[in-house]
Ligand SMILES: Cc1ncc(C[n+]2csc(CCOP(=O)(O)OP(=O)(O)O)c2C)c(N)n1
């Protein structure tokens with residue numbers, strides 16, 4: 001599997017930084033919304049929308065597109081930011097996030113926003129929807145894949161495990177489930193509230209192929225997704241170890257930033273930190 005060129009990595013890191021800034025601005029402007037999950041998953045969304053996924057932003061209904069199913073709908077600010085920057089809709093529309101009448105609601109609505117694939121918000125449903133789509137793709141001998149993005153907290157929903165059984169039984173190797181293993185949920189750590197470990201072995205015992213990666217490292221995400229695409233006869237779970245709130249010092253690994261309104265000055269500090277990081281990335285870029 002060829003590594004991504006250093007130049008490409010830097011470009012994607014800069015894009016992820018831009019998406020993170022959008023997340024902060026959107027949530028600050030709306031005075032509500034989620035930050036921890038979206039910031040932690042920014043590198044994965046960047047990779048999928050700008051490199052890993054076969055899709056056409058100007059033709060969201062293109063029948064051969066890979067499907068990205070966002071099961072943990074509350075992290076949609078990062079999906080909206082990735083969709084806007086990749087060309088699904090104008091970047092300025094991000095300002096309407098969570099406003100009355102907007103296509104960009106606090107949880108995604110399929111019928112309002114072409115390309116959003118499903119409506120989500122009630123946790124635990126996305127893997128079942130994804131498995132159904134992947135099964136249909138197999139029946140029609142289609143080449144497209146389903147990328148199901150799900151969170152660790154969602155594993156508390158029974159339906160997710162039913163879908164794991166179904167996908168394992170039917171050997172859905174066109175299904176890649178990426179788990180945001182950030183160890184937090186709404187009011188604490190997953191291991192305090194409902195322990196999930198050993199999660200890898202649980203997937204494996206349901207007949208899944210498991211790959212682990214650093215979900216905040218573009219090269220490692222690339223390795224995981226490329227390896228997943230080579231697997232036959234099993235659905236694939238990528239356990240992506242991410243840092244919730246990644247990129248903003250006071251948010252990282254603090255479950256309270258699952259979602260909470262910004263106090264005065266906090267959003268500005270977050271943007272300043274992200275801009276400083278972008279400056280460092282550009283300087284590295286210029287040197288290499
Ligand atoms: C069925 C259902 N139950 C409860 C909720 C409320 N809820 C929203 S997010 C969340 C935490 C889930 O954990 P996780 O997705 O891991 O949170 P994150 O890592 O994004 O902070 C909960 C309980 C919901 N949306 N759906």
Ligand SMILES: [Mg+2]
Nearest residue numbers: 152153184185
């Ligand atoms: Mg979580």
